[in-house]
Amino acid sequence: MAKKLKKAPRPKAVLPRGLRDSFGQEVIIRNQMLSRIADVYHRYGFDPLETPALEYVEALGKFLPDVDRPMGGVFGFQDDDESWVALRYDMTAPLARVAAQYRNELPSPYRRYAMGPVWRNEKPGPGRYRQFWQCDADTVGTSTVAADAEICAMLADALQAAGIAPGDFAIRINNRKVLNGVLETTGLLSGDGDDDEATASRRGIALRAIDKLDRLGEGGVRALLGEGRLDESGDFTKGALLGAEQIDIIMGFVSAEREDGAKTCARLRELIGTSEQGAEGVNELEEIAMLLEAQNYRAPVAKIDPSVVRGLAYYTGPVYEAELTFEIVDEKGEKRQFGSVAGGGRYDDLVMRFTGQRTPATGVSIGVDRLLAALESRNVGASETVDGPVVILALERDQMAHYQSLCADLRKAGVRAEVYMGGGTNMGKQLKYADKRASPLAVIIGGDERERGVVQIKDLKLGAELAAEIESNEEWKAQPAQQEIQQDQVVHSILDRLARTQS
Amino acid sequence: MAKKLKKAPRPKAVLPRGLRDSFGQEVIIRNQMLSRIADVYHRYGFDPLETPALEYVEALGKFLPDVDRPMGGVFGFQDDDESWVALRYDMTAPLARVAAQYRNELPSPYRRYAMGPVWRNEKPGPGRYRQFWQCDADTVGTSTVAADAEICAMLADALQAAGIAPGDFAIRINNRKVLNGVLETTGLLSGDGDDDEATASRRGIALRAIDKLDRLGEGGVRALLGEGRLDESGDFTKGALLGAEQIDIIMGFVSAEREDGAKTCARLRELIGTSEQGAEGVNELEEIAMLLEAQNYRAPVAKIDPSVVRGLAYYTGPVYEAELTFEIVDEKGEKRQFGSVAGGGRYDDLVMRFTGQRTPATGVSIGVDRLLAALESRNVGASETVDGPVVILALERDQMAHYQSLCADLRKAGVRAEVYMGGGTNMGKQLKYADKRASPLAVIIGGDERERGVVQIKDLKLGAELAAEIESNEEWKAQPAQQEIQQDQVVHSILDRLARTQS
Structure with missing residues (x-):
């Protein structure tokens, strides 16, 4: 076999671009965070669902x-039976399929959560991967905005469970119907939903422009609502061709937030004019605010914010977003707000694609990697640094059974432990390995120790701290971080030391 | 938008064949099992790794x-840059890539575990899916069989942590080198590994035959080692064309197990004749048995069993398998042993594919679905039935804020709870929903209750039990499972009731 392998050119040990590996600590911290969020979802009565x-x-x-290609944005291939199959790009589309497929068996309303990777066939970039994790919760089968309010409350609880302090985030809530009402007054949307293509295209441009308010500022958005905008790289983006008065109405909308929800809603009523849809939207916002208030969620934790649009076309009512409000220093060294880590809204038409029947639904998706990055920037989870194992050095080849037996005793006592299994009996090399493993303690049993029935316990954490402080060689040799103990005391002594170093 | 959707034919709400959805309880029980196994892996010093x-x-x-097609067995497609990309079919191949790619950064030896789905482009069948979960642990970078012994010990601990009783499983250990020694004495393998194609093909037939001993029995294997075998459907499988004496040697090998490891090893030494490789293999088996013994793993939990072969071609030394020894009734109504739930071995050549340098490695893969099925058949996990949420009925539309506020109080007290959010105010429909959700308690607040400042708590579990026992309508109407309490006592009272029903 070895000979055959030599003939073929060696494959490269690399991942396809836009993909990455996650190691040790990273995986543990993410799983802990997801488990805390799952506890919140569970307490709210949501059941897990895992689709393939x-x-x-x-x-x-x-x-x-923003994807117009065939198979746009997804990784797909043709199955044996000629059908086209693709990797899911989010958790909402599979949920819509499940809600349709099992509609006679599932409870209605159906509350479910889902956590897992999704795949996007997009151009990778810095911090932009082609596989990433999402963590969703949705309620399918109810049109009451109490369901939307519940998702917002749950999102606030989930962020806190993950480790974001109450003052560090805001759940911002808006309603597509209000926006539609505003668009009606500007002529970008007709009341009966029957628009020509040109109007629909201009409306798309306007929506994307509003969604970019954070990045482009008011001037940039105004340009995109009007003739268009020349960006820094010299590219020109065509605008929605609105007049100054219409632009004022839309800009009035995105800046309609007032001191409290009631005043914001009053301002919105002015902007929507006579639009019925707009009025319905404002009513829904008022109801959501009232329901959240009843559960003690109020500004700044949860608030009506008309500048929230959300990019997806399928939203039909309330939309919401979780924004982290603390500042970070970005790649360019500039301070800015951390920004959005989760978003969602009501999508009453998705299940209808399969069944022909309207099935109201609402839900949220948390960007797991964004939230992890946020926690890291706030130093949350740093206290959860996973300790490496206690490493028992293997200094005599023929004593492996003895080391293993001691190791088994430690593990039975709940201690994370391992015997060094690399080649050779060099103590320095083995201690280096223990360092690389972030090992708290090394257990040293040489021939001399074995004969005397003792073991040396070396405190590697303390050793590293002392090494940083001690300057003279004499002090170093005193080795205060190393202790000799009787062999029958080793498990007890290690438990004791670990309890002290970890407290 | 609704109009456009009507034009396109509706997609079917189905999954591609060979795939399935997992709901609620199923996902929770699997995650609990994996989390317990991860705890064991962690205690043994293994770090998680997640590859895409x-x-x-x-x-x-x-x-x-057994796959000879191009792209055989995998789901693959061509990326934008013309390269071919595929879904992983196991966790070992990605580990070999990682071990090569990060060989300068990773500790050596590198102990890692991995849990997640893998994909096989195979013909689906009953209980045979094209996406399924694996749960692996491997040690890369050490040639000592202490690493193999450690994996076997860890596998035993992992199975126990998952809920398999010590008497219900056996870790069976063999060594490919011993098998190779036996093959040398039969002429199916030359000592220098330089065989012609015909011999290699006959050797493959013999290996697959041995691996089928459980299913075909001694007669079937003997036929396949000789001229060939006619199966029940009338298909003829060509044999390895060995003579009677050679067949005796191989059958002697697979039935070489004796009362204890020492006697089994003595018998193996007889069978391998003068083969150097065979002698090395027996020595390794003896060392593994000794190391396991030192950690208190011995028969029946762990034992040398020469009938273990393992299907994969890449194993180079020790191979091992976890077999569940209790009986189940199969699809045909016949009793049989549950069989294998995990297997692995040493594969010293896999990393070399990338680097050209031999990197010894050994590891195990647990078949997650097989193990879950085993636990189910032993009724383990049944006690972990996840309770549905307490359901607060929504009997008056304008009281939603009140229900939500009560619900928020329950959730803060740690109770899984939800407000009914389906349409309408029909109590029967809402109680039916609560039943479907496996809800332990329903909270009923009608207009009358609201005015009197009380709530009704209906014990749905007790109600169902009573309904099964009670025959006359009068008794039923007495409703002992329903209790009226003061509104300010509701959280306390529900906590109290849940503690009683769940104990």
């Missing part, structure tokens, strides 16, 4: 924002 | 058993 990574392409539908 | 689902096809290599 693969779906029929037509079941997924084309709902990725 | 996609790898370059050439990085995966062709190591699936």
Whole structure:
């Protein structure tokens, strides 16, 4: 076999671009965070659902924002039976399929959560991967905005469970119907939803412009609502061709937030004019605010914010976003707000794609990597640094059974422990390995120790701290971080030391 | 938008064949089991590793058993840059890639575990899916069989942590080198590994035959080692064309197990004749048995069993398998042993594919679905039935804020709870929903209760039990499972009731 392998050129040990590996600590911290969020979802009565990574392409539908290619944005291939299959690009499309497929068996309303990777066939970039994790919760089968309010409350609880302090985030809530009302007054949307293509295209431009308010500022958005905008790189983006008065109405909308929800809603009523849809939207916002208030969620934790739009086309009512309000220093060295880590809204038409019947639904998706990055920037989880194992050095080849037996005793006592299994009996090399493993303690049993029935316990953490402080060689040799103990005391002594170093 | 959707034919709400969805309880029980196994792996000093689902096809290599097609057995597609990418079919191939890619950064030896789905492009069948979970642990970078012994000990601990009783499983250990020694004495393998194709093909037939001993019995294996075998469906499988004496040697090998490891090893020494490789293999088996003994793993929990072969071609030394020894009734109504739930071994050549340098490695893969099925058949996990939420009925539309506020109080007290959010105010429909949710308690606040400042708590579990016992309508109407309490006592009273029903 070895000979055959030599003939073929060696494959490169690399990942396809836009993908990455996650090691040790990183995986543990993410799983802990997801487990805390799952506890919140569970307490709210949501059940887990795990769909497979693969779906029929037509079941997924084309709902990725800004993607016009065939198979746009997804990884797909043709199955043996000629059907096209693709990796899911989010958790919402598979949920819509499940809600349709099992509609006679599932409880209604159906509350479910889902955590797992999704895949996007997009150009990778810094911090932009082609596989990433999402953590969703949705309620399918109810049109009451109490369900939307509940998702917002749950999102606030989930962020706190993950480790974000109450003052560090805001759940911002808006309603597409209000926005539609405003668009009606500007002529970008007709009341009966029957627009020509040109108007629909201009409306798309306007929506994307509003969504970029954070990045482009008021001037940039105004330009995109009007003739268009020349960006820094010299590229020109065509605008929505609105007049000054219409632009004022839209800008009035995105800056309609007032001191409290009631005043914001009053301002919105002025802006929507006579639009019925707009009025319905404002009523819904008022009800959501009232329901959240009843559960003690109020500003700054949760608030009505008309500048929230959300990119996806399929939202039909309330939309919401979790924004982290603390400042970070970005790649360019500039201070800015951390920004959005989760978003969602009501999508009453997605399940209808399969069944022909309207099935109201609402839900949120947390960007797991964004939230982890936020926690890291706030130093949350740093206290959860996973300790490496206690390493028992293997200094005499023929004593492996003895080391293993001691190691088994430690593990039975609940201690994370391992015997060094690399080659050779060099103590320095083995201690280096223990350092690389972030090992708190090394257990040293040489021939001399074995004969005397003792073991040396070396405190590697303390050793490293002392090494940083001690300057003279004499002090170093005193080795205060190393202790000799009787062999029958070793488990007890290690438990004791670990309890002290970890407290 | 609704109009456009009507034009396109509706997609079917189905999954591609061979795939399935997992709901609620199923997901929770699996995650609990995996979390317990991860605790064991962690205690043994193994770190988690998460590689992405996609790898370059050439990085995966062709190591699936019995697959000769191009892209054989995997789901793959061509990326934008023309390279071929595929979904991983196991966790070992990505580990080999990681061990090569990060060989300068990772500690050596590198102990890692990995849990997640893998994908096989195979014909689906009953209980045979194209996406399923694996749970692996491997040690890369050490040639000592102490690493193999450690994996076997850890596997025993992991199975116990998952809920398999010590008397219900056996870790069976063999060594490919012993088998190779036996094959040398039969002429199916030359001492220098330089065989012609015909011999290699006959050797493959013999290996697959031995691996089928459980299913075919001694007669069937003997036939396959000789001229060939006609199966029940009338298909003829060509044999390895060995003579009677050679067949006796091989059958002697697979039935070489004796009362204890020492006697088994003595018998193996007779069978391998003068083969150096065979002698090395027996020595390794003796050392593994000694190391396991030192950690108190001995028969029946762990034992040398020469009938273990393992299907994969890449194993180079010790191989091991976890077998569940209790009986189940199979699909045909016949009693049989549950069989294998995990297997692994030493594969010293896999990393070399990338680096050209031999990197010894050994590890095990647990078949997660097989193990879950085993636990189910032993009724383990049944006690972990996840309770549905307390359901607060929504009997008056304008009282939603009140229900939500009560619900928030319950959740803050740690109770899993939800407000009914389906349409309408029909109590019967809402109680039916609560039943479907496996709800332990329903909270009923009608207009009358609200005015009197009380709530009704209905014990749905007790109600169901009573309904099964009670025959006359009068008794039923007495409703002992329903209790009226003061509104300010509701959280306390529900906590109290849940503690009683769950104990």
